[in-house]
Amino acid sequence: MRKGIALAGVVAAGVLAWGEWQNRRWSLALVNDPSGSSEAVVVLGFKNPQPDANFINRIRVRVALRSIDPAAETRLIFSGGLTTATKSEARVMADYAVNTLGYRGTYLLEEESRTTWENITNLLPMVEDVDRIKIASLPAHALKARAYVRRQRPDLAPKLVNAADYKFGELAALKPALAAYGLRTLRAVREDLP
Template structure:
């Protein structure tokens, strides 16, 4: 009985820890920017098949829901990701999913040359020059890494970063501890000031 209780407590603690870290990462390196125009950048994930995979479908949904309620027609959604083994690009597969399944009819741009997160940011920068608010959408740790990369490459544009709606309490709850462990590993190269959280 004690063992079961201990395991239950450990399980609850792991879930709470995963939630907390993902919540924290979703708030790193963002401000409260103003202005009328915004861009939502949706980062692609490895996609060997000819349709958007589970992770890319979720990222597209998170990107679409990140559009400000009053800015649907003034928002540009940028899908970023290069070629896959199926021949199509991650960007194109995500855009197809957004349009055909989610029936998104807003402005869409494709960045289809990137193979890494650093390249995602490098290649979307020309598309971000004229917007007031920038949202980067992915799993929270990955999005934080991308925001840090934007800060390194273009600090002036990083000043325009605001929160995307890519963290929701309870969403992906069972796997959030694993995402947290993986996130800690992928973020090990970030500096302390790149982990700032604005509450």
């Protein structure tokens, strides 16, 4: 009995460690270290049929806000199209940032996108003049978006830096599931990954 419990504990610890490792690895992939005083922090929306931000969009907004460099001139952009009859994903996330998290800075909305590819297509003209581009999402999704930037505008790829999307121990119990899902979704950009 004790051996079984010990084995289960080792397996659980291994699964948790794998989830941490995979998410950290994705957070640091396809990023650079450009200099400059301006940045764009781009928040990619997730399907949100209700009028308030869902769990995933709340995570993404928190990632975005903690990614803002207080020493930089920051352009915060929420991206995502209509998911309800009245509010876009972008508007839902902006409302959450302002009304719940107390964000008081300026921001832009991109409200036409329905996919990650469209997010990037529609956002690139809004970020091409900044020195650094941060994509705020979960690590696998942010990596996919960075790969799409490299495909659509290779000239902007050197401006990509990682957002604060990975924190050791944060959402630890979910990270293995997020990593498994991420492996599946990243198949679309496998040839772009290091």
